[in-house]
Amino acid sequence: MKQVLELTGFVALVQGVLGLVHELTHWHVGFVQRLGFLDGYEVYASAGLVVSAFALFAAAESRRSG
Template structure:
């Protein structure tokens, strides 16, 4: 379960960063722009916050 939370956190972080990079530079891609065009900045920030929450949840889990 810990590994799954880490993977989901990493994916959320990557998509959030890609969304912000695409919005401010026009470079790159990502799923945020395709699905939430007008709300891209808000969705990207939410994804980054979600990523850190998932990393914190993974750290609080017991096990390897």
């Protein structure tokens, strides 16, 4: 379970950072800008993904190995 939380946190962190990079540089990277229902809220969704990633990392640390 710990590895699943860490993997999910890593994916959320990467996608959140890529979404912020897209908003700042207009590079076409990441997944957040491709979701139509988030139109206009990409920065908030990306920041939420970054915060969620740190919460997932904290949850993974509180779990025992195995």
